[in-house]
Amino acid sequence: MDSPMCLVKNADGELCVEPEAINYLKGLKQKVVVVSVVGLYRTGKSYLMNKLAQKRSGFALGATIQSKTKGIWMWCVPHPEKTDHTLVLLDTEGLGDVEKGDSKNDAWIFSLAILLSSTLVYNSRGTIDNDAVEKLQYVNELTEMIKVKSSTVDEEEGEGTQFMQFFPNFVWTVRDFTLQLEIDDREITPDQYLENSLKLKTGTSKKTNDYNFQRECIRNFFPSRKCFVFPSPTTPDNMHRLDSMDEAELSERFREVADTFCRFIFQESRMKTVIGGHTLTGEMLGQLVNTYVETIAKGNVPCLENAVLAMAKIENQAAVVEGLAVYQKGMEDVKALFPVDVNQLSENHLRSETQATQAFMKRSFKDENGEFLKALAEAIANHSDDLFKQNKDASEKKCKDLLENLSAQGMKEGTYAIPGGYKLYCNDHDNIVAQYRAEPNKGVRAEEVLEQFLKDKSAESNSILQADKQLTENEKEIQAEKKKTAELEQEKAAFREQQAEMERTIENNRISQEKYLKEMKEKMEEERNQQQQEFNRMLERRMQEQKDLLEKGHKEKAELMRQEILEIKKRDELEREAKNQNQMVLMELLNRQAAGQKEQMEMLMRELNNRPHAPVQVVERLPQQSCILM
Template identity: 40%
Template sequence: MDPVPRMVSPVCLIKNEEGKTLQVNPEAERILKNISQPLVVISIAGPYRSGKSYLMNKLAGACGGGFCVGDTVEAKTKGIWMWCIPHPEKRDHTLVLLDTEGLGDVMKIEKQSELSILTLSVLISSTMIYNSKGVIGQEDLEKLYAVSEYREYLMDRESKNTQEDGEGVEPEVIPLFIWVLRDFSLQLEINGRPFTEDEYLENCLKDIPNAKSLKMQQKNMIRQCIRAMFPTRKCFIFGSPPPSNQTTELRPPRDLNEQFTRKTEEFCQYIYDNVEAKTLQGGQTVTGSILWKLLPKYIKAVKSGDFTALETSISYLAAEKNEKCIKSATNLYEEKMKSKSVHMESEFQELHDICMKEALQTFQRTYFKHKKEENRKYEDALKAILMEKKNSFWKLCEESSLKVCSDLIQQLAKPLEKALHENKYHVVGGHGAFTEEKNKFVSRYNQECGKHVKAEDVLQAYLKTMDNVEKIIHQTDTKLSETKKRKYKVDDVGDSGQLTDYIRSYQLESKTHQRLLIQVIGFTGHGKSSFVNSCLYTVHSKSFENHAAECSTTLNRRGYQLTESITIADNRGFHPMDSSVMNEIYAQLGGFVPLNQPVIWGENKHLPLTWANSSVPDLVVPVLICRATYCFNNKEFQEMKQFLKDSQKITKILPFVVITNKLSGSSDYLEGQFFQMGIEKIYALENYTVQDHDRVRQKHLVFLKFLYDVLQTVDFIFK
């Protein structure tokens, strides 16, 4: 909070000049309007020349100077004087000390001004100190009772608060009342029983028992009104200082007795510890800037005696302050909302919630607290404004995002739109090609930044426009595929042309798999890669190419697209057969190891045979490659037999066996061994190689028959 403007001495707060009305001193106004801290306001009243200024100076910690004191019968203080200092113990609070004009000055012509000063001090203060000499007398009680108009206003409000259920009704904040008795020389005891200072005060304010006369009843009414007007009370009694020709205020501390000094310190410490900041009805803490605005209204109310108008004035003041607080909180909300970009509606809502919470907290810290119903009214007004701002921000976000996303889609969808315009997807396999291109478009769209809140809505709206187009493409593709299947029927398995057309046009009938994956497995160096090259060569009928890197060790699991629906995979070869190698082969067969990634033996240990990755959309056909010159011993025979059974468990298809290099050895014996292992489909053949790839009809026919049998087996399983 802002520091308190330095005041080296008190200034007049309320001028009380003879023949003129009470006025606020402009110099004091300038000081107050620059204090944003809560004010702890201590005012003192009482008969003139009773030592009021001395107590105020002690509270200010002044060693010299301060409030004016004197040693003559002339009253020194006129009006109300103010001294603002940092509070000695309450951080960020300002202690405001008010020394009022003494009561009972015989030189005064206008006695009404005394009542006005006293009433003003009650209105302004957190604590009202009444300072008098000797015992509490009836004259002092009557002076306090004389604050009649304000007293009646308070009593009227108290009555209303009692009658109503309390909802929306705030009690009036009444200052703490302290009676200071100076030069008290009597013993504090009644009927031999010692009394405390506070008990003495309460005893003096008690009703006179058996008050039957009108005069006694009036005295009791005065006591009752004082008790009602000051419900919280405290008393300090100062004994007489040692005799001197100087007043107490002008004596050096060494000339005062220890008891008097100790009582003064006790009085000051009580004020520091117990007096809170000045608050208004509703709990609003009064700062210097608020008191500056209230002072003219207080004076007007005291002058006219109409304190209900004061309540209206405070309502106007609250309205003025709260309108500014609403505007400030709204500006804070707007700044916070503009400071961060959001990409989804949920992010926008989260940002709004955070900014709205911070704006409401700021408002609640700074707003002018008044009546409960008015407080709620201002807070509800702020919430309504913030919701309007939220809707405006959301509309701007939507409009900006819609334009960015629409422009982006128009740009990214050009290849797809062009292909649609040229009917490129109205062919066999067109739906798959369309889906692939659409997915590429979606991926590119999602990778772009800066789309913000309408990104998903705009994308889905565009894809929705493609639904009918995709439906037509799918219907056309299905119809053409069925026609093609009927057209490419194999009547003669010895006709390589029919076999080639059938394989090229083959469509997988399984609804749960997207492609047929021929998994080529086998011993290292037995011709797996050459077999893959040969299949690609015979189906595509193009020039021979060494796709599978023949004559090099296959360490990766690579896939090659044979047709639109068929992929052939060249897996890493094994030798010898052991558990770590077999587990890795099982992982490849089950789709656990992705295509086109390195295969490291021993990574997949202790895998159950039922673990196959069902999420992989491949229908797997296992094909074992074995060279004709190979011969299994008894141990290897049993291991291979078990391996082939396990492969069937994983893929649900009995493995095919291809014996390569049939001219280099006796393939009949090896075929017999595989038959004994339970294998039904065995093919002995010679691979096309890099050194020998001249087209040979019979060679072509063997590979085509193998692929045809694979497809027939797959169709048989799903039919």
């Protein structure tokens, strides 16, 4: 992307997505790291984003008192340090624009920045004082602007804790900072400066509670915090041409802080994830933007759980299509060789099926009841059924054409109605069969087509035998018995051919069933581990917050947080137990389906074996690759 483009348009207080930007994201298959910048208008947010893009210009800086950025603008650039990742920079409309006069609109812009980013940069000017903290008023409104779950959550369960699990890392950048970083004549770091500014006061008065409330919100919602203090980049007279100034013209200290800030963002900003720990591609990010903005436009509150489920459905449907395409591509080479024997076709089928499942698993997530994996299995089964039929048809056609050509060359009609004609006929006939058997790569219908050929020639053979005056009646009976024995042997050969095909089908189904069950178990385990890691990170931050409160004399708040942590652990244990039970039920259901499918296949096999002549209709009733997950 050569320059930024508008992602979310803000026109007359109404938000809507820009189709061009969404289409761009739809084509972005790489994992994304999303960095948003928010803050009051005319505080230099766009300069920071251009710096992160490693460009001198791009996002509009502006040199007047008017806000330049409207809505949310996006710039996608290759990540400087993460190979095959895209850095998505979101520059948001300035908060508190007097020309706008709509704080609700500001709150939605702020909420969208949080929902979409993995790192949120809050940009302010001067110092982190009480006024600067209070200007982050939109943090207070987050529980009204964003829902975590679709069901109503009891207040006692701690909404802050739930929010903490998905909120981005928080970076506070203070521009035009002129103070000394000292407390009680002791030098401190920018991070310590931020933490000191967010320190809670002891006491229970209304004034103290009001003072603490905003800080508690920031501490609860943004457990990962970082601070950078920037001196003024240049003299006030030069600020209007900041975007055109060479780096060398900026103050050395400003450049040092800017470089440190960029390195931190590049190295510490994590990939964008959603509830459950699933990482997003640009395409999935675009789906989220659509869902959130459409929800806001309808006057509803964005719900993370619903948005993720909607995105998962779209992704899983696409994963089914992608998996089937992988299977079809994998079968193209063997399809070009039709007819082939059943083992060659089966080996290609199983290999392509494995590749298709792996492609599906790589893209899918939250397929908790296996609905989409089953859809893929059914699609593959239907396609493989068609391929196996095409292979049979190709084999049948090749074998019939071969016998027809051999018969035309080797059988001379009208030349066998002479004494000794039956022997001549048998020699020609046996020569055709020998040449037919010697022909390679006839496919899966070779014996069956030959059986039908012999049956079709039976009347002709018997007529020539009976008309041959050179043979005695006893010799004719002997020859008739030999022919009958040969036909029976061919029936047995055709039966063995069908039996081998059915046995391979049963084996294919067994392998497929085991593979699908294994893949599903591994996917469930992977997602469970992702969720547990996400939960552990949140719990660790919560426990650190409790420790800090205790060390700073807030015993009552620390005790309340300790009780909250216990409740969090208890709730997590119950949720994990419920999920484990659901997964056990699902796996048991799939195992029963597998057992039922196996029993059905074995019943058909017994039916085939109990028939004396291996009837074709039994084989035709058997699906070539019917999968257990259908």
